[in-house]
Amino acid sequence: MTGKNTYDVIVVGAGPGGYVCAIRCAQLGFKTALVEKNPRLGGTCLNVGCIPSKALLHSTEIFHEIKSHSGAHGIVCKDLKHDLPALMKRKDGVVDQLGKGVRSLVTKKGVTCLEGHAKILGNGQLEIDSGSSKEIFSAKEIIIATGSKPVELPFMPFDGKVVVHSDHGIAFDKVPKKMVVVGAGAIGLELGCVWSRLGAEVEIVEFLPEICPQLDPEVSRSARKIFEKQGLSFRLSTKVSSAKIVRGKATLVVEDDQGTHEIQADKVLVAVGRGPNSENLGLADTGILQDERGRIKVDHSFQTILPGIRAIGDVIHGPMLAHKAEEDGVACAEKIAGQSGHVNYDLVPGVIYVDPEIANVGLSEKQAKEKNIKVRTGSFPMAANGRALATGATDGLVKVVADLETDKLLGIQIIARGASELIASAVAHMEYGGSAEDLARTIHAHPTLSESLKEAALSSDGRGLHSL
Numbered sequence: 049m050t051g052k053n054t055y056d057v058i059v060v061g062a063g064p065g066g067y068v069c070a071i072r073c074a075q076l077g078f079k080t081a082l083v084e085k086n087p088r089l090g091g092t093c094l095n096v097g098c099i100p101s102k103a104l105l106h107s108t109e110i111f112h113e114i115k116s117h118s119g120a121h122g123i124v125c126k127d128l129k130h131d132l133p134a135l136m137k138r139k140d141g142v143v144d145q146l147g148k149g150v151r152s153l154v155t156k157k158g159v160t161c162l163e164g165h166a167k168i169l170g171n172g173q174l175e176i177d178s179g180s181s182k183e184i185f186s187a188k189e190i191i192i193a194t195g196s197k198p199v200e201l202p203f204m205p206f207d208g209k210v211v212v213h214s215d216h217g218i219a220f221d222k223v224p225k226k227m228v229v230v231g232a233g234a235i236g237l238e239l240g241c242v243w244s245r246l247g248a249e250v251e252i253v254e255f256l257p258e259i260c261p262q263l264d265p266e267v268s269r270s271a272r273k274i275f276e277k278q279g280l281s282f283r284l285s286t287k288v289s290s291a292k293i294v295r296g297k298a299t300l301v302v303e304d305d306q307g308t309h310e311i312q313a314d315k316v317l318v319a320v321g322r323g324p325n326s327e328n329l330g331l332a333d334t335g336i337l338q339d340e341r342g343r344i345k346v347d348h349s350f351q352t353i354l355p356g357i358r359a360i361g362d363v364i365h366g367p368m369l370a371h372k373a374e375e376d377g378v379a380c381a382e383k384i385a386g387q388s389g390h391v392n393y394d395l396v397p398g399v400i401y402v403d404p405e406i407a408n409v410g411l412s413e414k415q416a417k418e419k420n421i422k423v424r425t426g427s428f429p430m431a432a433n434g435r436a437l438a439t440g441a442t443d444g445l446v447k448v449v450a451d452l453e454t455d456k457l458l459g460i461q462i463i464a465r466g467a468s469e470l471i472a473s474a475v476a477h478m479e480y481g482g483s484a485e486d487l488a489r490t491i492h493a494h495p496t497l498s499e500s501l502k503e504a505a506l507s508s509d510g511r512g513l514h515s516l
């Protein structure tokens with residue numbers, strides 16, 4: 049396509065879904081533009097999500113490890129303390145460096161970056177409002193990749209000071225004395241651990257009877273016990289029903305089967321899920337359909353009801369995860385090019401980056417049984433792994449779920465230090481249709497934590513070598 053404001057593809061939103069999609073479009077020979085309203089590319093993941101939270105988790109993990117275990121390693125550490133501004137500065141530096149890296153990468157791949165807020169006009173047209181001017185652009189294909197935002201509780205609006213969401217929770221200027229976290233999902237656990245390690249008293253209120261419902265009950269129970277040992281406290285099967293904020297302090301009213309209770313806190317981190325960023329895009333005027341949660345409805349080619357307008361990532365169905373959005377982006381670009389882009393939604397791994405990390409892929413035993421699939425399972429405790437013992441990483445376990453008849457691996461759950469890396473080989477086995485026997489016969493280096501995957505697979509057939 050020719051003309052200054054005319055492109056083959058315009059991608060709206062430069063998070064991991066959008067910028068990866070734009071790169072793939074450019075690789076496929078399309079004249080591609082990427083629109084972003086924030087000066088720094090990278091979306092939630094890079095600016096206020098995955099990356100800054102992992103920087104904080106790492107710094108606080110070092111602090112916690114030294115504080116709790118240095119003595120056992122024969123390391124004497126007197127007057128240990130943290131420096132919160134320095135810790136935050138490091139996190140901001142990481143975000144800044146990666147932000148510059150993404151812009152340079154996208155540009156070098158031949159994508160044009162446009163700054164401003166985009167609104168879909170229909171007929172292949174888009175208005176970009178830069179703040180000082182509005183311009184019309186056109187493209188054969190427009191891809192909406194506008195991501196998601198934290199969900200607010202109706203009776204407790206975010207004020208950014210006492211009632212906060214994850215964007216605020218990565219940037220407090222002092223350690224709260226008492227923090228209540230509402231929701232024991234990925235965000236609640238990760239930020240709960242960060243502030244608990246820095247000295248806050250952290251209480252997590254969860255509506256469901258157990259944390260991490262994606263895992264089998266005995267696995268999530270064991271995760272909770274580990275975090276309780278680290279100092280977090282949990283109120284399960286508990287609903288927050290109202291909140292009062294007076295002079296910078298919150299009083300929450302919570303309900304459980306014992307009745308109604310009050311909890312005081314100086315910060316309340318609400319982490320009850322995220323919702324799609326599908327407002328202010330002009331969708332209603334174009335007739336693009338959304339579901340009851342506001343997510344844009346698309347078909348298997350990421351195509352909305354309006355030809356030439358597609359959507360990917362958090363703003364459509366599926367888990368709100370950066371790697372899922374990236375896969376959507378690649379597949380969407382390939383579909384536009386007439387190729388057979390595909391995402392295997394059954395094998396999107398999930399990771400919670402606490403210590404030990406929690407990772408899972410595929411079906412849990414409970415989910416398999418709900419689908420009437422007969423399974424065999426095997427598990428292996430990290431405490432029986434030599435490397436775990438040598439490095440003080442004995443908390444956790446691996447559980448393998450396989451089809452009883454075919455032995456095909458259906459799911460793997462890992463609680464272990466480094467589970468985020470260990471899960472990759474589980475996904476690879478499953479992507480290629482591997483069986484528990486395949487995993488059991490795969491040679492794993494000794495001594496490594498990864499041997500526990502092999503051992504869990506062996507134990508699913510009663511052949512565990514290092515467990516009873």
Ligand code: NAI
Pocket residue numbers: 201230231232233234235236238253254255256260286287288318319320321322367368369398399400401
């Ligand atoms: P989540 O959906 O993972 O967990 C929310 C939790 O809050 C659930 O356990 C739910 O039962 C509970 N809940 C909901 N309403 C409640 C209420 N009124 N009172 C008490 N508990 C309540 O949501 P989260 O942690 O906010 O994360 C949002 C999204 O971001 C998720 O899709 C998550 O996967 C993604 N994310 C992923 C990360 C990772 O992969 N490490 C890190 C951060 C976010």
